[in-house]
Amino acid sequence: MLPQCLPAFASAILYRFDVNIREASVLGLVGAGGIGAPLIFAMNQYKWSTASAICLGLILLVWLVDLLSGRLRRSLD
Numbered sequence: 736m737l738p739q740c741l742p743a744f745a746s747a748i749l750y751r752f753d754v755n756i757r758e759a760s761v762l763g764l765v766g767a768g769g770i771g772a773p774l775i776f777a778m779n780q781y782k783w784s785t786a787s788a789i790c791l792g793l794i795l796l797v798w799l800v801d802l803l804s805g806r807l808r809r810s811l812d
């Protein structure tokens with residue numbers, strides 16, 4: 736029974752990981768800590784070059800995790 740459920744279970748885990756990364760970024764922006772906290776700190780100190788680098792890094796991280804999880808989900812199905 737486990738080999739039959741493993742692809743669906745792994746797909747759900749990868750999806751939740753992807754969503755959690757996105758939510759941690761947003762939570763940091765509203766002040767709850769998380770991945771986006773350094774971005775809001777840089778913006779509060781008017782360090783725009785640092786803020787843009789962090790923003791670019793967050794976009795790349797979300798994109799790479801989305802790409803990786805999509806490929807893994809396709810390979811498991």
